[in-house]
Amino acid sequence: MDRTAAAYERLSGVYDVDWRHAVDSYLPLLDRLLGQERGKRILDLGCGTGLLAWELARRGHEVVGIDLSPAMINVARRKASGWGKTMAATHPGPEIDTDIGLDRTTAAPAKVAFSIGDMRSFRVAEQFDLVTCTFDALNYVTEIPELHAAFRCVRDAVSDHGRFVFDFATPAMYETHPRGASHRTIGSERITQWLRYDRASRLAVTWFRFGDDVVEMHRQRAYEMVEVARALRGCGMAVEQAFSGWRMRAYDSLAQRVICLAAPFPDEDEGKLRTDANARMSEKPTRNEP
Numbered sequence: 001m002d003r004t005a006a007a008y009e010r011l012s013g014v015y016d017v018d019w020r021h022a023v024d025s026y027l028p029l030l031d032r033l034l035g036q037e038r039g040k041r042i043l044d045l046g047c048g049t050g051l052l053a054w055e056l057a058r059r060g061h062e063v064v065g066i067d068l069s070p071a072m073i074n075v076a077r078r079k080a081s082g083w084g085k086t087m088a089a090t091h092p093g094p095e096i097d098t099d100i101g102l103d104r105t106t107a108a109p110a111k112v113a114f115s116i117g118d119m120r121s122f123r124v125a126e127q128f129d130l131v132t133c134t135f136d137a138l139n140y141v142t143e144i145p146e147l148h149a150a151f152r153c154v155r156d157a158v159s160d161h162g163r164f165v166f167d168f169a170t171p172a173m174y175e176t177h178p179r180g181a182s183h184r185t186i187g188s189e190r191i192t193q194w195l196r197y198d199r200a201s202r203l204a205v206t207w208f209r210f211g212d213d214v215v216e217m218h219r220q221r222a223y224e225m226v227e228v229a230r231a232l233r234g235c236g237m238a239v240e241q242a243f244s245g246w247r248m249r250a251y252d253s254l255a256q257r258v259i260c261l262a263a264p265f266p267d268e269d270e271g272k273l274r275t276d277a278n279a280r281m282s283e284k285p286t287r288n289e290p
């Protein structure tokens with residue numbers, strides 16, 4: 001099993017207890033973007049336990065969630081009490097799931113499907129109005145060529161008038177992270193967590209040790225805005241808007257977490273315009289976010 005997929009075997013069981021705030025931060029932005037219309041087609045990459053996918057499906061959109069971790073996908077699927085056939089998402093591999101879920105909280109059919117898949121290599125049969133990739137999921141892609149591969153897949157999956165909304169942690173996030181181990185109880189789990197960050201490679205490794213000594217390792221890479229903007233451009237997309245942190249303040253180069261709204265550029269002229277906007281957002285940070 002891929003080591004990132006393995007990283008969530010145990011954490012998946014308590015993920016929703018402690019990590020749902022990202023979804024709450026994203027919803028106002030996504031609601032504004034999606035407007036009053038229902039039935040938009042949305043692809044959530046690195047969907048985890050389906051927190052965002054289910055919220056968007058409850059709003060009447062058709063959502064497909066893809067995640068590398070079978071354990072996270074299982075949690076996402078278990079949130080539905082019934083399944084029926086329809087949606088047209090395809091993914092190479094044995095675990096294609098093209099079902100519609102039934103929302104347990106309202107007993108209404110919600111159009112949501114979950115597949116095990118890799119954001120660096122997935123293929124979909126139809127394009128989407130919106131692609132999302134939230135809460136550090138992109139930081140698990142630790143090599144620049146893989147980041148390009150992921151963005152190329154996104155470009156193929158998003159329609160020409162669609163949008164790509166995602167976030168990533170910057171070096172400032174890991175550099176200011178408290179050193180040493182922290183201990184806490186999340187749901188039924190007693191967890192010890194610690195981080196090691198290497199400034200040169202910008203690799204961050206977070207370990208979670210559970211009460212019975214099972215250890216899960218999360219390997220992520222910090223990204224600078226300039227790298228992300230360049231990779232997007234190389235794949236036919238450009239940043240339209242960027243924000244700093246969960247409160248979605250205007251982007252500044254000191255951000256620890258950047259939230260981006262990106263769009264494909266269909267022709268060279270439009271691409272040039274957006275590229276200029278990107279260049280303005282690509283200055284190197286000079287100090288840490290307070």
Ligand SMILES: C[S@@+](CC[C@H](N)C(=O)[O-])C[C@H]1O[C@@H](n2cnc3c(N)ncnc32)[C@H](O)[C@@H]1O
Nearest residue numbers: 046047048067068069072118119134135137140
């Ligand atoms: C911190 S969780 C975020 C989950 C969800 N997006 C949220 O906002 O709660 C990161 C997720 O990214 C997934 N992930 C990491 N690398 C991936 C990849 N290459 N392809 C698909 N999913 C990936 C992990 O399995 C995990 O579920």
